[in-house]
Every structure is written in C-alpha cells, then in structure tokens.
Amino acid sequence: MASSFSEAWREGFDGHAFYTRTYEAATMKAVLVFVHGFGDHIGRYEDIHPRFAQRGITVFAYDMRGFGRTALDPEHRSPDEYYGKTSRPLELSDLEWWVRHAKRTYPDTPIFIMGYSAGAGLTLAFPTRQHPPPTPETVSMLSGVISQGPLVHLTYQPARVSRYLLHGIAKIIPSLPFPAPMPAERFSRDPKVVEALKNDTLRMDRGTARGLDNMLTQGYQLLDEGYKYWPKELPLLMTWGSADEARGVAFFNKLDIKDKKLIVYDVGISMYARVPVLQLNDIQDILHDLLHEAGDIPDRVLEEYFVWIEAHLGSR
Template sequence: MTSSLYTETWLPGPDGHQFYTRTYAAPAPGPKAVILFVHGFAEHVGRYEHVHIDYPKRGITLFSYDQRGFGRTALDTAHKSKDASFGKTSWNWQLGDIEWWAKHLTKEYPGKPIFLMGHSMGGGLSLAFPTRTEPPPSPETVKLLHGVIASSPLIRQTYPAPKVMRWAGGKMSHVLPWKTFPADVPAEHLSRNPAANEANQKDPFIKRFGTLKGLNDMLSGGEQLIESDYQHWPKDLPILFIHGTGDKITNYKATQEFYEKVPASDKKITLYPDAYHELVHEIDGIPAKLFEECASWIEAHIPNSPAVDSTDAEDTNAPVSKL
C-alpha cells in the first residue's frame, strides 16, 4: 500500500516472521543516505510520521518497521504471523531483526551509507547493536553502519522499579517468559504536549503491558550497556546522543554517563533543557530542532561529504551541547 508520503509493506524477516514496514523514500535520483529506524516500547512507527516525512526532502530515505511484539506486527490479525502477540519479544530476537533489516537495506540501496536510529527502547537496542560480544549481530553487519543516533535511550529508568520486584521478575522470566505484566506509563510523563499524550492513550496499536521476558531483557540490557558493554563500541563508529533533561521515563544522566564512557572518537550529546521523553511530540519547536540536528549530523557523516564541523565531533572532555 502506498500513500503520497510513504510506502507501507508487509515483509518477511528472520524465520519468515511478518513485519509491518514503512519506507519514506527520497526522490530521484535516489537517497544519499538511508536511516534504519527502531521505535520504542509498546508503540509503533506510525507515531513518527509527522517527522519522518521530512527526511526525503533532504535526500535521505528512512525505513522503519513495527518491532516484533509491537504495533501492527503484533496486532494486525489479517497480516501478522500466527505466533505473534503483543509483547512477545526478546533482545536476541530484536537485535537479530535489526541485523536482518540492515542487510536488507544494504541490498536495496547498494553503496549508500546506512545510519541506525532508535528511540527509548529502540535507542537502547541501537546502542547494544554495536557492543554485543556474541551474535546477533555479526561484526560484519556492524561494519555496515556509518553512524548511530540514540534518542532518549533506555539505559536506566528515571524511576526504577524496586530491586526485589526486578529480581523476582527476572527469575520468573525464565519460567514464564510470555506471561504478560502491566507496564503503564502516565500519559503526562510522555511529553509536555497534551494533545499528543491524549492521542497516545487512544491509540489502538498501543497496549499497556509487556511480557516478563521482553521487560526483563529491556531493563537488564540497558544496565549491561552502561556497566560493561560500552567498552566494546567500535572506535570509528560515530554516535549522536539526544535527550531531554525533564525525561521522567529514561534517565538522561545515564545517557550522559554512557557518552562519557563510550570510546568512540566521534561522538556528540545534545540535551534539551526541561524536555520530556518523546522529543518528536514536544512543544516549543523541539520536533523541528530534533529533525534538523539529526539530518544535519547524518549529512556531515556521509562519506565524501564536506568535512565534519568541529562541534560535531567531540571527545569526552568536550562541553555538552544544550538547546
């Protein structure tokens, strides 16, 4: 199915699992770069349409998909895989899916640089993708990437669940991995935009629960990132971190800590003062600023493009950019 803004297609992924996908294609003569976008927990790619439509105007194609266990991939009864259900996922599956789509885009757009971009849970997965010591992914797939953008990544929660609950949930996830568990987030914590928060609450493709396995992998995976996996980041893989300092869901200080620790030679962090979790739905023109920063950063990191500005390549002693 095609609209004037994007093409939506059901495509088979690993093991033939069916995924709902959207492609925002750059016009002729084709893209100068391609984004692989990974959405957050319990949501879907349709929520980003108002921002994603702008990338083709800059000559950048954006490919997105509803993750395994979420959105239409989990809930569209006419198209989803028989074993798909909401929240039924794991980090191994999700990282394997990212690898699958990275290879897919490399074949679809040969010679074009691929950038991985993720928000919240997707941001955590995007940080994990280049740092895992065991497949998935393979080192060869990681080398396909020209840069990573992590928006409000889930490394640590702003208000963590009690340790005893986390411990019990982790143990139970080995026994009853697909047991559902409430995972509601107060709408007013998402953004300072009441209309966007209300739309989230009414969205039929958003459910307020996860599975024990999916939730435990997501939370423990973020902790593993900052405790040890950061050191495996490829030094020559550029990275851009973006976070709001008012985020009530994912801890922006954990993002700062990861930024300081990660051994990338080309890294940048931008903090949006007082902004909440969903920057694409924020007020005060933040969605437009976010798009401009991401598009400009990608353009500056396209091979054979003009030299990267010194403010775009910062070391661990450089000041944090604030908008």
C-alpha cells in the same frame, strides 16, 4: 505535512511477519533504519519521517516484534504473535536483518540506524555485542548511530524485589503478560500528543516478562561491559530531554570514542556546552518524546539530525 510512503508486510530472518514502511527520498544521500520504542509503533511518525525524505534521507521503519501492527493486525500477523512477546536476542537479530535489507536494497548508500527510547537502547547494544547477532560485517555497514532518549536505566528504578520477581518469572513463563505503565503525560507537554497517546489503539501498557526483563537487564550490561566494545570509528549522536525519565548519559560518558555528540534539550543554561538554549514560555522541562514535544523542539531536533547525517556520509 502529507506523508508519502510504501508499506509492505515482509518476512524477518525466521519467517516472522513484520509491518514495514519506506519513505523514499527522490534524491538519496543516506538510508536511515528506524527503531521505535517500547509499546510504540511506526504509524506515530507519519509527520516525522517524510521530513527526512525531503532532506534526501530514505527512512525504512518496521513495527517491532510484539508491537504495533506486527502484533495486532488480525489479517497479517504471524500465528504465534502476542503483544509484547519478544526478547533482546530476537530484537538484535531482527535489526541485523533489516540493516542487511537496507544494504541489499540501496547497496551504494550510507546506512544509519536511529532508535528511540527502548529502541535507542537496542541501537546502543547493537554495535557492542561480543558474539552475533549482529556479525562484525553487519556493524561495519553502519555510518553512524542516532540514539534518542535511550532507555539504559530509569530515573526511578523499580524496587529490587520487583526486579528479582520479574527476572524469575521471565525464566519460567517468559510470555506471561506483565504491566508496564506508560503515562502519556510523561512523554510530551503538547496536549494533542498526550491525547493521541491515550487514544492510540496500537499502544498498550503491558509487555511480557521476558521482553521487559531483557530490556532492563540490557542497560546494566551496557554500563558494566558493553561500552568497552563500541567500534572506535563508529560515530554516535545522542539526544535527551532534561526531564526525561529514561537515562543514557552515563553510557555516553563512558564511551571512549572521538566522534560522539550529546545534546540535552533544556530551558535555560545547561551543564553541557553543546546544548541549545531554548526560550519557551510554557515549557519548563523537556520530556521523553523529543520529536513530539511542544514548541519548536521537534524542528530543532530534526535539523540537528539532518546536519549530523550529512556530516557523516563518508565516515565509514
């Protein structure tokens, strides 16, 4: 599918330079602020975001601080940039800035946020903060949250000693490079996607001590306390692959709101009544990157997103 977008380098709340893209719908129903995952970048979604625009949903996306072109573009990046250099407080401030940017640009249009993987964990944390960022005013601008494969905790947790080591280093040398292996085979069963991930020059298997520590610690905070502060009137859609190693279902189950929906994509009968039953000959389990999985899963997931957004245009 041909992609049509406008790209721009924009300053964030602290003057930091961000690479951004806008896929604008001709007839606009909603605006979606998209947050990619750890080690990810928005260029990987050139085949996905135009489909939102075709359904009347404008997408605003940005390469997060420390990743993608925001980190690696030699001409435009900020002087203090370093791959993986970030923190959860900065990421929350960044997301608030871009939500407000969307509100200023499209003042009469419902705004949704969508995150994938670590970005999905960020979108879950965003409405649950007891203190800014973000402000309650910014959270009230949202009509809904889509959380795809949220990184709240991992199926295979790092060894306790590794966590303590990372936490200690993060306090002393926050920008120290730290390995973060991301085997491409764990993201998708589509061989073309796996090959593209392996050859992606904007994707690196590392972060920094503080960025990684904040990302993992946030999950414990969400499960311990954060879920209690989710706004009662803010709808949530969570999607997840049955073989996904990033887990967020425990957070969903704790969340005490009426308008929440969980879809676990699996082959065969699922334990969740609302889950589609997929008939895929060559796929046994569904992996992390639903929008780039094999078979017809991306089409099914996108249709679910479109329908859900359209059903929540007047939710706030």
